[in-house]
Amino acid sequence: MDTAVDPDLLRRFVEAAERLAISKRVGLAVSGGPDSMAMLLLADAAGFDCHVATVNHGLRAEAVNECRLVEDLCGKLDVPCTIININLAKGNVQQEARRARYSTLAQWATRERLELILTAHHADDQAETLLMRLNRGSGLAGLAGVRERRLIEGTDIELARPLLGFRRSELQAVIDGAGVAVADDPSNRDRVFDRVRLRQGLERSDWIDVDGLARSASLIEESWSMVEGLAAEDVTLHTKRHGEAFAYDPFAASGVARVPVWIEVVRMIAGDLGVTLVRGDAAKIVAALQDARKVNVGGVSAEVIEEDGTNLWLLKRETPRRNA
Secondary structure, three states: OOOOOOHHHHHHHHHHHHHOOOOOEEEEEOOOOHHHHHHHHHHHHOOOEEEEEEEEOOOOOOHHHHHHHHHHHHHHHOOOEEEEEOOOOOOOHHHHHHHHHHHHHHHHHHHOOOOEEEOOOOHHHHHHHHHHHHHOOOOHHHHOOOOOEEEOOOOOOEEEOOOOOOOHHHHHHHHHHHOOOOOOOHHHHOOOOHHHHHHHHHHHOOOOOHHHHHHHHHHHHHHHHHHHHHHHHHHHHHEEEEOOEEEEOOOOOOOOOOHHHHHHHHHHHHHHOOOOOOHHHHHHHHHHHHOOOOEEEOOEEEEEEEEOOEEEEEEEEOOOOOOO
16 A cells, blocks of 8 residues: 655655654544544654544444544554544533543543644634634634644643644645545535534635635734733732632733733632633623622632732632522
8 A cells, every 4th residue: 555645745744743842652633534544644654653543422323434444544554543432422512522532532642651642633624713713703812723732621631733734635635645545524514513614615715815814823822822821920920829819919010901811810810719710701800800899700709909008809719609
């Protein structure tokens, strides 16, 4: 079987892997679709010590055969492959599938002693994500799009996306060149999903520059990373224990309002209090504190106190209400 890939595409993959500091021993999440199968071919050609996991969500009978396609390619490449079967909880199918997939992949990576999992998100995915979130009125965090590297929530396992500089058509060319059989997921054409409708709209709009959208998302991510860094610095330098609460001096680092930073600080403090606070709720707390109003939102109680002539934001867990 000839699995040789285009030298230019291989060079770009290696450069992306080096820039993201991807070690040679990695896990790959491979669905059987053309994008992830192309990623496997590229990683193997680049000489990575690949360990593959493919997930069957139990949603479609065809998934068994799709996992078998992954297993067959791994066999030809002499790459270890694990098939993970999961049962989804009721509710939002796509959201639940994503949550369950990453959770089980993290468990698999821990068992295999892998610190990093590669996924096949590419430039077209990034452009679609940015446009979807613009449509929803997302803030800076949402517009940062698909992160190149991040931790799987609640774990020490990282995800890396070395294909964000690649187009879907380029990955398809890798598959075509190798003559590899890939899965065809009909949900990728089901217009009940917002992403599918947007993708089809993009395909008809030749005036939209997908690469430009992907670059914009990358630049927004850089800005968002700066906000996260400033917030983490504020929590370290300008927040202190105050009994069972935390007191934060919002103007210690700068004499001007930094609302995006403050929202992240409130979320981080809430996390230290054992509360998971969504950004919308953190924004409500910040708005109230700017007006010196006491507020209880999302399990957090917040108010402004004065200490040594300085106004501090005091945050603590909200006291549970007793039933009459």
